[in-house]
Amino acid sequence: MSSDSGNKTRVTMKDVARHAGVSQSTVSFVLNEVTDVSIGADTRQRVLEAVEKLNYKRRPQGMARSVSHPIIGFLVDEIATSPFSAITIEGAQEAAWRHGHLLEVAMTGEDAEYEKAILEKWRLQGVVGVIYCSILTRAVTPPEQLAQMRNVLVNCHAEKMPYTAVVPGEVLGGFAATEALLNKGYRRIAFIDGEMWMEAAKDRLTGYRNALTTHGVPIDEALIREGNFLPSGGYKQTLTLLNDGLIFDAIFCANDLTAVGCYEALKERGLRIPDDIAVMGYDDQEIAQHLNPALSTVLLPHREMGQWAVDYLLSPESADTKRVYKLECPLVLRESI
Known part of the structure; x- marks a missing residue:
């Protein structure tokens, strides 16, 4: 699987919010047609116009509620201490839903016993695979249970056992x-x-x-x-x-x-x-x-790494030789240089 898949720039809800001059929550409420929130008609119109102008692609809608969706586990050490974990999760969730899968997230706080318990739960549930993510780019020693399931490491790489990983370049x-x-x-x-x-x-x-x-x-x-x-x-x-x-x-x-x-x-x-x-x-x-x-x-490609990880897990390549993929960190040139 080529690292080029992480290089495509896509319009996000954050972009729509910025263009419309509103919060991401407002964009979410408008797009999901939430009626019990007092959002003015002018604001709703600005959001819809921004969506159209930016060609924002929403998540697939209309899947039957009775369908049982396969689950992908997302294990991360921290969420609250940095915005980047949330961005990676959002990217993974978007990609998972695009493939008709649900993403189940667990934060471990680097508690080894909690990690083992979550992985055992997911193994018994028969999850499709597990994304193992670190808030800091670093070498990790994943728990042994992770090797028993289809897996991919995000923003980290394994010190010993061979795992496929994706990190920023x-x-x-x-x-x-x-x-x-x-x-x-x-x-x-x-x-x-x-x-x-x-x-x-x-x-x-x-x-x-x-x-x-x-x-x-x-x-x-x-x-x-x-x-x-x-x-x-x-x-x-x-x-x-x-x-x-x-x-x-x-x-x-x-x-x-x-x-x-x-x-x-x-x-x-x-x-x-x-x-x-x-x-x-x-x-x-x-x-x-x-x-x-x-x-x-x-730009750190956290959203792209989340999307890449899901696409990798669901591809035939996930059984191939393990390696570390590095995604491009593109320049964002503004007025300071």
Whole structure:
């Protein structure tokens, strides 16, 4: 199964909500014709016009209630601490329903005994397969019961036993972000990373280094700083770069929250983005488009990974040789570079 299946951009309910100037809940209520919620006629019309203009494809409707749908299990360690798990689940649910399957989600909190209990329940129920997902891209040791069912790992990979997994192509994402800055003429590019024990931080840094080397730009280690993937780290490290008297014309922040702090520090010093210093983020969180100027960033394909995992589970390839698939992290260019 080719990783290209994760590269197609599709219109989401979030896009419809943004275009119509309403919340995703409002879009959901309108599309599902919920009548016990007070939504004005004008608002309903805006939503429907946005759906038509964007060519938003709703989930298949009209399946008979009496039909017993096959179930796919979705096991995830955390949901509430990050928006990304919810996006992956939504993508998997859409793909499952498209195939006439239901998605059953369980959050484990990394409790090994709870994982085993859920997997045993699903085994006895005869689920079609199980998606095993981690909130952080990392190596995992899945419980033995997982190998007894058709399975796929999402945003993680197995340390020992062979499992098929799908993860973001972080090295290429870091390369693309840095290359976008280089193509704009920036040469002194600082990099504020996350905590280096995280695979995402290591891989994005590798992509940054590879891009500079490929374009013949010397790597200045003084321009590389370790942050914490939070605004506080972006703010602190941006000020440190400025206070150290280093010359740089762009900053690549390893995630969008880091870029929020970077923006704050630059504006505090009276520096304009991108006129004085350009800023690139990573992961395309909701806040990126609301910063001033709107933040250029890289999209993490969480929705696409969820969709890919379901399509893989239901394909003949799921019995083939196990490997790790990496999905493209596409650039989202806005006004900050």
